[in-house]
Amino acid sequence: MKHSKKEIKIKGASDMPEMSASLGSMAHNKTASWRNLKPVIDESKCIKCFICWKFCPDAAIDFTDENTPPKINYDYCKGCGICAHECPVKCIDMVEEER
Amino acid sequence: MKKVILGDHAVSYGALLSRVQTIAAYPITPQTLIIERLSEMTANGESNAIFTKVESEHSAMASTVGSSASGARAFTATSSQGLALMHEMLHWAAGARLPIVMANVNRAMAPGWTIWTDQNDSLSARDTGWMQIYCQNNQEVLDSIILGYKVSEQVNLPTMVILDAFFLSHTAEGVDIPDIKEVDKFLPPYKPEIKMDINDPRSFGALTSPDVYMEFRYKMQESMDKAKEVITREGKEFGKMFGRKYGLVEEYRTEDADTILVASATVASTARAVIDEMREAGQKVGLLRIRVFRPFPTEEIVRVIGGKKKVIVIDRNISFGKTGIFFDEVKGAFYNYTGNKPPMFGYIAGLGGRDVTPKVIREIMDDAIKKDKPESEILWKGVKL
Amino acid sequence: MIEILIHGRGGQGAVKASLALASAASKAGKYVQSFPEFGVERRGAPVKAFTRISDEPIVVRSKIYDPDHVIVLDPTLLHTIDITKGLKDGGWIIINTEKSPDSFTEFKKRFKVATVNATKIAVDNRLGSKVAPIVNTAILGAIIRVLDVATKKELAEGIKEFVPIKAEANVKAANEAYDLVKFSEEA
Numbered sequence: 001m002k003h004s005k006k007e008i009k010i011k012g013a014s015d016m017p018e019m020s021a022s023l024g025s026m027a028h029n030k031t032a033s034w035r036n037l038k039p040v041i042d043e044s045k046c047i048k049c050f051i052c053w054k055f056c057p058d059a060a061i062d063f064t065d066e067n068t069p070p071k072i073n074y075d076y077c078k079g080c081g082i083c084a085h086e087c088p089v090k091c092i093d094m095v096e097e098e099r
Numbered sequence: 100m101k102k103v104i105l106g107d108h109a110v111s112y113g114a115l116l117s118r119v120q121t122i123a124a125y126p127i128t129p130q131t132l133i134i135e136r137l138s139e140m141t142a143n144g145e146s147n148a149i150f151t152k153v154e155s156e157h158s159a160m161a162s163t164v165g166s167s168a169s170g171a172r173a174f175t176a177t178s179s180q181g182l183a184l185m186h187e188m189l190h191w192a193a194g195a196r197l198p199i200v201m202a203n204v205n206r207a208m209a210p211g212w213t214i215w216t217d218q219n220d221s222l223s224a225r226d227t228g229w230m231q232i233y234c235q236n237n238q239e240v241l242d243s244i245i246l247g248y249k250v251s252e253q254v255n256l257p258t259m260v261i262l263d264a265f266f267l268s269h270t271a272e273g274v275d276i277p278d279i280k281e282v283d284k285f286l287p288p289y290k291p292e293i294k295m296d297i298n299d300p301r302s303f304g305a306l307t308s309p310d311v312y313m314e315f316r317y318k319m320q321e322s323m324d325k326a327k328e329v330i331t332r333e334g335k336e337f338g339k340m341f342g343r344k345y346g347l348v349e350e351y352r353t354e355d356a357d358t359i360l361v362a363s364a365t366v367a368s369t370a371r372a373v374i375d376e377m378r379e380a381g382q383k384v385g386l387l388r389i390r391v392f393r394p395f396p397t398e399e400i401v402r403v404i405g406g407k408k409k410v411i412v413i414d415r416n417i418s419f420g421k422t423g424i425f426f427d428e429v430k431g432a433f434y435n436y437t438g439n440k441p442p443m444f445g446y447i448a449g450l451g452g453r454d455v456t457p458k459v460i461r462e463i464m465d466d467a468i469k470k471d472k473p474e475s476e477i478l479w480k481g482v483k484l
Numbered sequence: 485m486i487e488i489l490i491h492g493r494g495g496q497g498a499v500k501a502s503l504a505l506a507s508a509a510s511k512a513g514k515y516v517q518s519f520p521e522f523g524v525e526r527r528g529a530p531v532k533a534f535t536r537i538s539d540e541p542i543v544v545r546s547k548i549y550d551p552d553h554v555i556v557l558d559p560t561l562l563h564t565i566d567i568t569k570g571l572k573d574g575g576w577i578i579i580n581t582e583k584s585p586d587s588f589t590e591f592k593k594r595f596k597v598a599t600v601n602a603t604k605i606a607v608d609n610r611l612g613s614k615v616a617p618i619v620n621t622a623i624l625g626a627i628i629r630v631l632d633v634a635t636k637k638e639l640a641e642g643i644k645e646f647v648p649i650k651a652e653a654n655v656k657a658a659n660e661a662y663d664l665v666k667f668s669e670e671a
Contacts, residue, residue, distance in 0.1 A: 013314040199652035456546040
């Protein structure tokens with residue numbers, strides 16, 4: 001079993017735990033791969049109301065301080081678009097994921 | 100200390116001596132006395148377990164799964180319809196690899212409504228991943244609870260300790276209740292490798308893709324296989340400490356026997372008297388009691404009855420559309436056996452608590468002995484036509 | 485091994501009597517088994533309890549159909565059921581009645597009869613009520629005397645274990661029955 005902070009790789013039954021419990025926390029389970037559309041904040045238009053931060057269902061928007069625009073955590077954001085929908089000044093764009 | 104106690108109370112003492120930490124249970128005849136006594140034991144301070152009254156057997160096992168997953172030694176008990184209601188959670192307990200021990204009092208399934216014994220309730224849970232131990236007396240019931248934890252906590256699979264309704268549950272006999280300090284030496288506190296812990300958060304039982312699900316199942320089977328060795332080893336170790344040895348099967352006067360009776364639970368106990376009686380009359384008969392049904396002791400069965408002249412299986416159960424379940428499995432053990440396969444006679448007797456007396460067993464033996472081969476796959480004993 | 489069948493009515497304590505008897509015999513170093521007839525018991529209905537006592541471990545786990553001895557807690561049962569059914573020749577019938585053993589001439593043809601007025605003993609010791617006296621412990625004194633399966637001391641311990649309420653009065657009743665039981669070895 002390859003077990004690093006970044007990823008866990010399992011060969012098969014011989015190196016698996018018996019129990020179907022996760023081997024680590026969400027640090028190993030980057031859910032961003034589910035994303036098709038990516039929210040991008042136009043910081044010049046952002047009024048720092050943090051409504052997007054409150055609404056994000058995955059807690060994938062980080063709050064630093066009141067004077068800094070929120071930061072989207074692209075490791076976990078699944079691209080649901082709730083932030084863009086809720087933004088009162090429409091400063092969040094959902095853009096095509098480049099992969 | 101030797102005490103005259105009911106089979107149900109032997110379960111309660113087994114749980115007490117195993118220092119169980121949680122008990123969540125719902126009462127059902129003939130299991131009720133187990134739970135009553137355990138609630139007394141927790142109320143009067145004999146046991147430090149947390150006793151949870153739940154609203155159903157499904158909840159009883161759900162609660163037990165939760166406490167076991169968080170690292171507690173968890174216990175519950177049920178019977179019949181109650182076991183059926185918790186069926187979904189039986190899969191959960193085994194799949195989550197939790198070393199829960201549960202007593203099930205074998206009571207036949209309704210309808211017709213019944214409180215008397217047969218094995219169809221527990222055998223319907225055959226494929227859930229639980230180990231199953233069928234007991235023949237109250238002493239074995241008490242000892243098997245302790246042994247259940249000892250084995251389960253090594254192989255991470257739950258154990259069902261099974262006793263016949265009334266013939267054990269409500270029958271009192273002398274039981275040696277070991278000193279808890281001695282039991283402590285045999286059964287140290289439970290230390291799980293992985294448990295639910297707020298300081299080490301993980302997700303449990305989450306969505307499992309086809310990539311790894313099969314491997315989890317493979318590992319359950321691997322543990323079941325390993326359990327055979329562990330049960331045998333711990334049964335011997337228990338014998339050294341407490342003077343009572345337990346294995347996967349129990350042989351009685353089989354060495355030079357040409358005809359072997361295969362039975363389980365209290366029927367096997369009663370059968371010993373019949374074997375003695377027939378031996379006195381010069382007949383070479385012996386008894387193989389299947390104590391552990393899961394994991395199934397294929398090798399032991401083949402070793403004991405392979406090459407014998409005749410094998411007779413008594414089932415207090417039926418797989419509708421097939422045969423008696425023990426009979427089916429004993430036969431199955433022989434398909435790839437290259438030695439001499441004995442003809443096998445599968446009798447069904449004692450369903451719904453009908454008494455399997457020494458006379459009934461003797462008649463079965465005599466019937467099979469006089470025949471070359473069985474006239475059908477099921478030989479019904481005592482059915483009124 | 486001896487097999488004892490206790491006939492009583494629901495509420496008279498046949499099951500407790502069987503348990504206390506088994507416990508007493510266990511203290512006397514015997515192997516024992518005690519169980520009720522597994523059914524849906526109702527107050528007043530005829531009930532049975534079974535006791536096995538043996539020098540060897542007991543492996544038979546079916547009900548008792550051919551007892552060595554029978555106990556009758558309620559004399560009215562003699563008119564409702566055949567208490568001698570299956571009873572082995574020469575076995576004891578121990579009956580709670582004020583009558584003497586000699587008055588049971590039919591029984592005495594094949595069996596031995598012992599009698600004790602357990603009802604009076606129970607009432608005298610305030611066990612149960614006058615209408616529904618609990619006679620189970622009293623008759624135990626007669627049983628251990630006639631069948632010689634335990635001492636008075638062992639019985640007292642067995643009673644305390646399974647009939648903890650009014651234990652002293654129950655033990656006293658058993659001791660009185662031990663002394664008062666009427667029986668003779670001649671059939």
